[in-house]
Amino acid sequence: MxxxxxxxxxxxxxxxxxxxxxxxxxxxxxxxxxxxxxxxxxxxxxxxxxxxxxxxxxxxxxxxxxxxxxxxxxxxxxxxxxxxxxxxxxxxxxxxxxxxxxxxxxxxxxxxxxxxxxxxxxxKRYSTGNRMAKRILDGDAFGPVLGIHGSYMTAPTYFAGEVDYTGFYLHHCVHYMDLIPWFAGAEFADVQLRKSVPGPGRMLLHMNFACENGVIGNVIMGTVQSRGTPMEFVQVMGDQNRVEVENVINLAWHRNPPFKAEDPQATLDPGCDTLVWTPNFTAAANEDHKGYHAxxxxxxxxxxxxxxxxxVIRDGWLAMRRLERMIALIEG
Structure with a gap:
């Protein structure tokens, strides 16, 4: 249809x-x-x-x-x-x-x-690296999520004339108000925030949180980085497991490998060594790694x-509630 x-x-x-x-x-x-x-x-x-x-x-x-x-x-x-x-x-x-x-x-x-x-x-839920990471987290091999670190930066391009952070909050920060609880599998319970404002239109935020299911973590957001630099990074920690997504495409799954130096028979073991994936951008394929197609x-x-x-709109409402909670801490 x-x-x-x-x-x-x-x-x-x-x-x-x-x-x-x-x-x-x-x-x-x-x-x-x-x-x-x-x-x-x-x-x-x-x-x-x-x-x-x-x-x-x-x-x-x-x-x-x-x-x-x-x-x-x-x-x-x-x-x-x-x-x-x-x-x-x-x-x-x-x-x-x-x-x-x-x-x-x-x-x-x-x-x-x-x-x-x-x-x-x-x-962001559908970006290739994030989507693959979530499948790892939801699988039996990873175990419970313990902690999450996220970083999502941008430049002070939202501001022309009078400084107004509204666009930064609504169009930028709201993404991670959805993505981080999605990875955690639970709502924020406790939220604290620190900020640095080195100049007009330049803000750096460090938000730390604890979720209702016990997951802890922090999120860094701000307008103090060039958009020409890497913008995003997510790290999810479990017990002897760590998944990292860089710029929504590069994925690494770190587990519990043995030391290699003193083992003359050492090799790469797909059962415990780090698995890494990155897309092949030279392939003649119309792939949308940002996630819009998916x-x-x-x-x-x-x-x-x-x-x-x-x-759905309930997810949007929850993200906006989290965002307004964060803004209240910034402005309080």
Whole structure:
């Protein structure tokens, strides 16, 4: 089955990262919407849409579509999703799912009451290295997760003129407010935070936490690193087990190997030595290691009412609650 989708927001992120993956994932883009008329018509030409709108409310009310997708801003995510739910149209929205946790909760209540699926673009769960790491953690060989360290940096590119960290929180930090508890398998119980602000628009955060299931850890986020440097790192520790994911693609599983130097018969043992994986970027294959394609395959299943692990609006609400808890500690 092909899902006829109407898409809101034809900016760079949508047209480079999301819309190219829709056709591979079971969608047909039949309508596009953007306040920028030139951007909307360019997207329509590129992706074969036959209907072009400048008003999302008109598209939701009038377009011949089965679902609505969007990558705009948090306020439009909130208002457009409410409009889609009212028409009975399932939704895929890029994160964040609103400007506040209260907005995300309202969307969750509306979605659940109307039984209209609303999914959220937490693609970090689907990035190749993260997805493989989670399968290791969920397998019998790893054992219980004990601790997690995460680092997710960016440059001060959110700020022009007056410093406002809202975009950094909503578009950047919210990812790890979803990803880290997903790896831990439990909600944050205790959260503490330290910050360093060496200049306007430059912030470094160290957040340490304990989860309800006993997992402990810390997350580093900030705006003090060039986007040209490695941006992400996740390390998950168990008992004689450690999984590390660098930049969502390079994966290493460290276990409990013997010492090698004094054993003349030493070799590599796949049963206990470190396993390492990294993609072959020279291969002529259209692989999406950031995770959008894999995410949208699960989104398609969810929007059709089939069983799916796709992140839903309840996941978005929980991530926003965690984010607002973190912001309160920053500003307190």
């Amino acid at each position: 092909t899902i006829r989708i109407g898409w809101i927001g034809c900016g760079r992120h949508a047209t480079w990262m999301l819309m190219p993956q829709l056709a591979r994932s079971g969608f047909e883009i039949v309508a596009v919407c953007d306040r920028d008329e030139a951007a909307a018509h360019a997207a329509a030409r590129q992706f074969g849409a036959t209907e072009v709108y400048g008003d999302y409310a008109e598209m939701i009310a009038s377009a011949r579509i089965d679902a609505v997708g969007m990558a705009v801003g948090p306020e439009v995510h909130y208002r457009a999703t409410l409009a889609a739910i009212a028409r009975g149209l399932p939704v895929f929205m890029e994160k964040p799912p609103g400007a506040t946790a209260a907005q995300a909760e309202e969307l969750m209540r509306a979605s659940e009451a109307a039984k209209v699926p609303v999914t959220v673009g937490f693609m 995410l949208l395959l699960d989104v398609a299943a969810a929007l059709e009412g089939r069983a799916s692990p796709a992140p």
